[in-house]
Amino acid sequence: MAFATLCSTSDAVCSDSRLSSRARFLRPILISKVHLFSYPNRLRQLSRPPLFKMSRLASSLLSMVDAVFRNHGLGAVLDSLALSASQSKVASLSAGQNALVYGVPGSGKSTALKALVINRLRTDLKPEQVLVLCANRESATKLRDELALEYQGATPGPLARTLASFAFNILREKALALGFNPPELITGSEQDQIISELIEEFLKEKFPETWPKQLRRQVMELRGFRAELRDLITVCLEHEITPEELVKQGEVNNNPEWVAVAPFFAGYLKRLREPANENRHDPSTLLTVVIRQLKEDQWPSIASDLKLIVVDDAQELTPAAAALLRALVSKGANLVLIGDPDATTMGFRSANPQSMKELIESIEGKFAAINLEGDLGNRHPDLTAVLAKTAHRISPERAGTQRSALGPTDQEVGNRVEGRVFDLETSELAWLAHRLRELHLQEGIAWSEIAVIARSRTVLEKWGAALASESVPTVILGSQTSFKDEFSTGNLLRLAKYCLEPPELTREVILELLRNPFAGLDSLSIRRIRRRLRQLELDAGGDRTSDQLLIELFEKPEVARELYGEEAKRVKIFLKVLARTRELAETEGSTSEELLWSLWASSPMATAWQQLADGIGEVAMQAGRNLDALVALFAAANQYAERHPEAGPAEFVNEQLERDIPQDTLALVSRDDQKVTLATSSSLIGRRFKVVAIPGLTEGVWPNLKPRSSLLGAIALDSVLSGKAVEETRTEIVDELRLLYKAIGAASDHLIVTAVDGDETQLSQFVRLILGEIPETEIYAEPRFTLRGLVGNLRRKLVTSTNETDRLEAAYGLARLALVKQPGAHPDQWAGILKLDSPEALVPLTDDETGKVWIYPSQLDNFIKCPLHWFMQAHGGSDRNFEANFGTLLHKVLEETTSIGYKELWQSVESKWHTLEFEATWVEKKELRKAQKMVRNLSTYLQGQKDAGYQLVGTEVGIDFELGRARVKGRVDRIEQGPAGQVLIVDLKTGSGEPKATDNAQLGLYQIAFMQDGFEKIPEGDNPLEGASLVWVNSDKPKIKPQESLEDNEELNQFFRELLDEAIDGMAAADAKFEAKIGTHCYDDHGYGNCKILLTKAVSYAD
Structure with missing residues (x-):
């Protein structure tokens, strides 16, 4: 018999689905064994589907669907199952019977439910007369498929769904009949946005005199305040009270906070009544609107035809859900509630563990009370013993009889329950990763049969990254963060905003664009682009900075034609994508989905992330998360276009960039066959695993005994409206026990608990509860099991x-x-043992034609101190700091001006200041003060030389001469002539370290150049050489460091010539080696710090 599942993103029903995130861009239609694919509009307009090629896509989807069927166990039929006596009682419930069915985890609640539904469908009921309700979309999806394949008959719709989905269909049927707009659901992120706007409007006004002091402006601006206000509004909607009634409750119960925030509640309801929100409902108002419709005797056929309503996980019913069920059965339908009050996990949404008993008692007529008492053979006895002990600590909430199936509370716990306590979190992580890999590799347990449960989403994020780093593939269930905070979607949205609303191009804007991952460039690539642009500018005789050139690159993309290399290719593609997307943004009728797709489809990440996601480790985990977020974003864009056809892409993009909480989407989700599931207890509804690990059991984390909703008192309000005493509402420990009970109950074969007993952490009380004792703290230092x-x-x-x-x-x-x-196994990859590939030099260090060695005086001192450092610096192994860059600028100023006064010199410096680059404004201000000091010192030196009778002969005077095997070429900063005609060679120094001149090789080479007539410009006549000097201006006052004249000191002359001969041989690399003269200078960041990378010891070695 054929089975079809049709989905439409405009229908809340289609939120129940089973495909993994890798296929979410496509919506499959499964008909018997034939697989067809319907593509979203954007795919019809493009040459290839997203993320991967069609051939791979088809096989992936086929394997995923098959895997889902295997997980569901759809090959078995209920007829072959041996029902227990209590399950048979449920299955044989007949017309006119209501029932309350309790069962502990593993007692066969789902089996009994399916047996009941199939039995009634095969005997006296039609599919449209049966409604099966589940607590969430995932459990509804699983149960829907199982029932459909077991029933093997045509149905008008899914046999199992959520109550919100059913209520949505009731409203849709009414809207279609009356010609109204179809109903829409307001997501949690939209709720948060409405509340945020209400708070923003309120903060513009003066606070009332009666306003509670604790609700300060700083508090109301926090995200946590919005969350508490949203919870309070939800409680009001669940109990159907008005803002006026909220004020009354605040006055009666002496709670001024309720009175204070009642206007926000009123404003929220007013927003929902605005024309733009016509027939739009949040999850709570959705149910109350349907209740009012039924009370007005407006019963659509999907509600009036019902004869049997079965609720799975009924312990999660909220007040509004219970009220709607009460209305639905008022026409004579039977109600069967199945659940376990001890497993209530959605108390934060006003779920009441007593709701099952209260609801069934409120319905006219008798009801059957059934406790499922299966043999629990699908759970190991060790885990059953732990469940019994945990359940005994939980308040029974008018139930408790179902616990008898668990046996006594003093059962001995065996080795299927593992517990470890460690000294450090790193030890806990390493051991757990090792144990999980053992279970998978040695005991053959699939990754999908393992779950790691944590108390909160924040803790899950930490464990997800940590386990992924230990080669344990993981996937986190549920919404993660808002689109703007996710790495992939946040960057894509910001890129889209740039195309929709182009800002003024500045250095910051350009760098943000280039650093966007969809540009495909890293920091090194950006640096190469900047250097190439700067080189082209210098070759053309210009002096614009790389920042200015980058701005021109975006203003005039044709500039990119002059660039080459892989980085240039990516920049060209990126510029074309931006241009195309901006054209699309200006096209009438374009959608946000098309705009985002334009940016995504041509980016390098479209293939890179898919390839990375196929692996394991933290990189694969992040790549998978990136793809999941993108899928959800495209689904949200598609929904937005359907719901707001008149809105443009800018509205959607700006709206997403303003939202702070995750958006619920209809993007397809499922259990991943290849990954360990990370989940909180509340997301375990309808899920079972062979192995469950509960790490991080720390007091204050789990159990978390902090009062809930302590600022506005949403829980207290819920208790008041439910008829409970306010002083009895401190039930945190019971709620925490229920979450623990749910986590333990999700395991069938193996339970692992770990904790850290450190100086700053305290063991959770749950460790002793589960294990019966506290294990000895241990240090784990075993090799990684990877x-x-x-x-x-x-x-x-x-x-x-x-x-x-x-x-x-x-x-x-x-x-x-x-x-x-x-990687790392072959000796060729081991550091420290490889021989030289070739004795030949890596690059030619001599002139190919003449064999001369080129020597630049400014680099000579570096070679003498450390040949290896010279080689690295001479071939691009160093970066220029501020002093070096400013020194170049100052030399340029001295070359272009003859002024010696500080004011004139500083004006020249200021005119060129824009050519320097700084990482931040404060850095620029700091270096500006340093530059002013150096210019002042330079002016002082020049004025002193003038007063002493020295005249300037030339600046930046070139030298070019041969000295043995060497060809010396360079420039001298200044040549001055004294009153007696003597010649003085001056070298200006701006570095941080104070230089020495006596044996300075650079000055010695300058003097030799003078003696060899190597200067391009020297004073006329036979003028004696006074010597040379270093002028250091980077100090409190100028310091002159003289070097004696080589003409007057033959010993010093001979010393420098021998030094030069050795340097020439070394620079020529005669032995193909450059010596590293290891010393303190290797670690000096002001001098030779770039050598330190070569001083790091090899990770491995061999004799």
Whole structure:
């Protein structure tokens, strides 16, 4: 018999689905064994589907659908199941019978439900007369498929759904009949946006005199205040009270906060009544609107035809849900409630553990009370014992009889319940990752049969990243963060905003664009682009900075034609994508979905993230998360276009960039066959696993005994409206126990609990509850149970072991790993043992034609101090700091001006200041003060030389001469002539370290150049050489460091010539080696700090 599932994003019903995030861009239609695909509009307009090619897509979807069917166990039929006596009672419930069915985890509640529904469908009821309700979309999806394939008959709709989905269909049927706009659901993020706007409007006014002091402006601006206000409004809607009634409750119960925020509640309701929100409802008002419709005797056929309503996980019913069910059965339909009050996890949404008993008692007529008492054979007895102990600590909430199936509370716990306490979080993580990999690799448990449960989403994020780093593939259930805060969607939205509303192009805007991941550039690539643009500018005789050139690149994309290399290719593609998307943004009728798709489809990330997501580790996890967020964003864009056809892309993009909480979407979600599930207890509804791990059991984390909604008192209001005493509402420990009970109940075969007992952490009381005792704190330092860890362990054994057999075993293991190309296994990849590939120089260091060695005086001192450092610096291995860049600018100023006064010199410096680059404004201000000091010192020096009778002969005077095998070429900062005609060579220094002149090789080479007639410009006549001097201006006052004249000191002359001969041989790389003269200078960030990378010891070594 054929089975079809049709989905439409405008229908809340289609929120129940099963495909993984890797296929979410497509909506499959499954008809028997034939798979068809219907594409969203954007795919019909593009040449290829998103994320991957069609051939791979088809096979992926087929395998995923098959995997889902295997998970559901759809090959078995209920007829073959041996029902227990209590399950048979449920299955044999006949017309006219209401029932309250209690059952602990593993007692067969789902089996009994399916048996009942199929039995009634095969005997006296039609599919349209049966309604099966589940607590969430995921459990409804699973149960829907199982019922449909077991029933093997045509149905007018899904047999199982959520109550919100059913209520939505009631409103839609009415809207279609009356010609109204179809109903829409207001998402949680839209709620938050409305509340945020209401608060913003309120804060513009003066606070009333009666306003509670604790609700200060700073508090009301916090996201937490919005969350509490949203919870309070939800409670009001669930109990159908008005703002006026909220004020009255505040006055009666002496709660001024309720009185104060009542206007926000009124404003929220007013917003929902605005024309723009016609027939739009949040989850709570959706149910109350349907209740009012039924009370007005407006019963659509999907409600009036009902004869049997079965509710799974009925312990999660909220007041509004219970009220709607009460209305639905008022026409004679039977109600069967199935659940376990001890497993209530949605108390934060006003779910009441007593709701099952209260609801069934409020319905006219008798009801059957049934406790499922199966043998629990699908759960190991050790886990049943832990469940019994946990349930005993929970308030029974007018139930409790179902616990008898768990047995006594003093059962001994065996080895299927593992517990460890560690000294550090890192030890806890390492052990848990090791244990999970053991279970998967050695015991054959699929990753999908393992779950890690944590108390909160924040803790899950931490464990997800930590486990992924240990090669445990993970996936986190549920919404994560808002689109603007997700890495992938946030960057895509900001890129879209740039195309929709182009800002003024500044350095900051350009760099933000280039650093966007969809540009495909990293910091090094951006630097290369800047350097290439700067080189082109200098070659053309210009002096614009790289910042100015980057701005021109975006203003005139044709400039990119002059660029080459992989970085240039990506920049050109990025500029074309931006241009195309901006054209699309200006096209009438374009949608946000098309705009986002234009930016995504051509980006390097479209293929890179898909490839990365196929692996394991933290990179794969983040890539998968990036794709999941993008899928959800496209789904949200599609919904927005359907709901707001008149709105443009800018409205959607700006709206998403303003929202702070995750948006609920209809993007397809499912359990991933290849990954460990990370979840909170509330997301475990309808899910079972062979292995459940509960790490991080720390007091204050789990249990978290902090009062809920302590600022506005939403829980207290819920208790008051439910008829409970306010002083009895401190039930945090019971709520925490229920969450723990739910987590334990999700395991069928194995339970693992871990904790850290450290100086700043306290063990959770739940550790003793589960294990019966506190384990000894241990230090875990075993090798990582991964291929990478195995490689490291074998390499360590190969080097350190003295046992020849052990070393041979290690070598054999490494050889096997090397054959499968495991990184790090082959000796060719080991640092510290490789020989030189070739004795030849990497680059030619001499002139190919003349064989001369080129020597630049400014680099000579670097070579003498450390040849390796000179080689690195001479071939691009260093970056210029401020002093070096400013020194270049100052030399330029001295070359272009003859003024010596501070004012004139500083004006020249200021005219060129824009050519310098700074990381931040405060850095620029700091360096500006330093520059002013250096210019002042320079002016002082020049004035002193003038007063002493020295005249300027030339600045930036070129030198070019041959000295043995060397060709010396460079420029001298200044040549001055004294009153007696003597010549003085001056070198200006702006560096941070105070220089020495006596044996300075650069000054010595300048003097030799003068003696060899190597200067392009020298004074006429036979003028003596006074010597040379360094003028250091980066100090409190100018310091002159003289060097004696080589003409007057033959010993010094000979010293420098011998030094030059050695340097020439070294620079020519006669022995193809550059010596690293290791010393304190290697770690000096002001001088030779770029050598320190070569001083790092090798990770591995071999004899």
